[in-house]
Amino acid sequence: MSVSKADVKKVARLARIAVDEANLEHLTGELNGIMGWIEQLNEVDIDGVEPMTSVVEAQLKMREDIVTDGHKADEILANAPKSDDGFFVVPKAVE
Amino acid sequence: MSDLTRLSLTEALQGLDRKAFSSVELTEHFIAAIEAANPSLNAYILETPERALEMAKVSDTRRAKGEAGRLEGAPLGIKDLYCTKDVRTTACSNILGEFVPPYESTVTQNLWDQGAVMLGKLNMDEFAMGSSNETSRFGPVISPWRRKGGANAGLTPGGSSGGSAAAVAADLCLAATATDTGGSIRQPAAFTGTVGIKPTYGRASRYGIVAFASSLDQAGPIAKTVADCALLTEIMCSHDSRDSTSLNVETPDWTADVSRPVKGMRIGIPKEYRLDGMPDEIEALWQKGIGWLKDQGAEIVDVSLPHTKYALPVYYIVAPAEASSNLARYDGMRYGTRQLGSDLLHTYEQTRAAGFGKEVQRRLLIGTYVLSSGYYDAYYLRAQKVRQKILQDFRDVFQTVDALLTPATPSAAFAYGERSDDPVAMYLNDVFTVTANLAGLPGISVPAGLDNQGLPLGLQVIGKALDEAACFRVAGAIERAANFTTKPSAWWPSA
Structure with a gap:
């Protein structure tokens, strides 16, 4: 499977990263190099192997369904690029 | 008195304890050393001298009252991946801008609770993605080590915890925090003649550590000695309800393991770690290590981990996939630029x-690609199956051996520009370390000698899950036998 320029464009859109047309060729080459190297995994016999979901054999813990944190609006907004009166200010999303 | 910065953590704590010097005095020495050296080394990307002196003063008062913690008054450096309350934390990425966390990571809180003093934040590869420190927004760290008789080319201290390793090697802190996703503690430790351990996955809380690849990320220390590492690991590890994968297990007395004899231990030598084209010096170092352990009564066993060669390709699917998910949060809306x-x-x-930056973008594109519709089974699912086989290899060999001994890296430190053109060549730096991350196992890198250019080389000990004790025990034996005391000769301005 080789990665095409169209693939890179599509993936960049999915990843929400603007890629210059001029840089597309170079990136496609790099990704092909990396993905080509990864292809060696096709040699491994994985019949009947369960995919790993966790390296440690531990059950995820349950906790009481209660509020344990909160009332931190000021702290949460402190690093916002733009905020106003307790709200994040973001670019217009709906016309 | 400037020799105070050269003390090990253990020695410094003893000095503080017998009132040979105060934490304020000790901290002042480090602040002066950093001020002089940092413009040359770029290990610290944020110095916090006022905060350090304030913490040191409080620490001296606590000690005077007989309330000393286990790290009381010890000045440490903190990798910029750890959120530190009210102190800028950027993961060395532009996207975080001037982010100031309103909370503290659990691991650093554990250190402050025991009286440690923060000197500042340490340089690293952007989001811990890199093996050379050159992807940092603040520019690369220059290693305190230089090639013998060379042209004084700037060498990498390794990465991603390059600032941590360089600061420890150059005596700009007693020890430092670091993190390891594919080798980011052990490779820089090996490159700088320092000791670094990645504990078992789940030992140390990931709460407040900027996420890269959550199933692989683990916190650990870089320090001057195995005993210092053991002490710090004991304090850094804890059960934390704020990290869902944090293990609820006891933290043993690892400092006691460092001096326990290795007589009777069975040490596995995995044949797959002998690579084609590996420098003779690495093989020679490995043989030296085998000899030291044999001399101390350990039994050497040849073992096989047949899926080793697939570890890096698995890593370069799993880690970017997890990163593409974790880094989706950086959208410029709630924080950052x-x-x-x-x-x-x-x-x-x-x-x-x-x-x-470029490397982060590259990995986000790979991660998005391998998770995208139509490719998920072929890449991500297959990788997680091969990962299971890599873990099974380890489980099989640990039926018969107590620990594994391998080289830490396939070469000594390289100069900037020598590797960065080819991403795959750069990724190969982690060939010996990445397996422990994929399998969640503890691994420690300990300095064992110099190459013919006078640069440090390390050996790695990999233990069973939760058996850091074996890592410390074997690393302690290697440390005693190697008697590695060489320090980089200071070409940078000193205080």
């Missing part, structure tokens, strides 16, 4: 294109 575009989508795309 924002680049306004023509509409919302354009704003996201511009923000992320401007905020992430």
Whole structure:
């Protein structure tokens, strides 16, 4: 499977990263190099192997369904690029 | 008195304990050393001298009252991946801008609770993605080590915890925190003649550590000696309800393991770690290590981990996939930098294109690609199955051996520009370390000798899950036999 320029464009859109047309060729080459190297995994016999979901054999813990944190609006907004009166200010999303 | 910075953590704590010097005095020495050296080394990307002196003063008072913690008064450096309350934390990425966390990571809180003093934040590869420190927004760290008789080319201290390793090697802190996703503690430790351990996955809380690849990320220390590492690991590890994968297990007395004899231990030598084209010096170092352990009564056993060669390709699917998910949060809306575009989508795309560096973008594209519709089974699912086989290899060999001995890296430190053109060549730096991350196992790198250019080389000990004790025990034996005392000769200005 080789990665095409169209693939890179599509993936960049999915990843929400603007890629210059001029840089597309170079990136496609790099990704092909990396993905080509990864292809060696096709040699491994994985019949009947369960995919790993966790390296440690531990059950995820349950906790009481209660509020344990909160009332931190000021702290949460402190690093916002733009905020106003307790709200994040973001670019217009709906016309 | 400037020799105070050369003390090990253990020695410094003893000195503080017998009132040979105060934490304020000790901290002042480090502040002066950093001020003089940092313009040359770039290990610290944020110095916090006032905070350090304040913490040291409080620490001296606590000690005077007989309330000393286990790290009382010890000045440490903190990797910029750890959130530190009210102190800028950026993961060395532009996208975080001037982010100031309103909370503290659990691991650093554990250190402060025992009286440690923070000197500042340490340089690293952007989001811990890199093996050379050159992807940092603040520029690379220059290793305190130089090649013998060379042209004084700037060498990498390794990465991603390059600032941590360089600061410890250059005596700009007693020890440092670091993190390891594919080798980011052990490779820089090996490159700088320092000791670094990645504990078992789940030992140390990931709460407040900027996420890269959550199933692989683990916190650990870089320090001057195995005993210092053991002490710090004991304090850094804890059960934490704020990290869902944090293990609820006892933290043993690892400092006691460092001096326990290795007589009777069975040490596995995995044949797959002998690579084609590996420098003779690495093989020679490995043989030396085998000899030291044999001399101390350990039994050497040849073992096989047949899926080793697939570890790096698995890593370069799993880690970017997890990163593409974790780093989706950087959208320029709630924190970090924002680049306004023509509409919302354009704003996201511009923000992320401007905020992430080249290597991070490359990995996000790979991660998005392997998770995208139609490719998920072929890449991500297959990788997680091969990962299971890698873990099974380890489980099989640990039926018969207590620990594994391998080289830490396939070469000594390289000069900037020597590797960075080819991403795959750079990724190969982690060939010996990445397996422990994929299998969640503890691994420690301990300095064992110099190459013919006078640069440090390390050996790695990999233990069973939760058996850091074996790592410390074997690393302690290697440390005693190697008697590695060489320090980089200071070419940078000293205080």
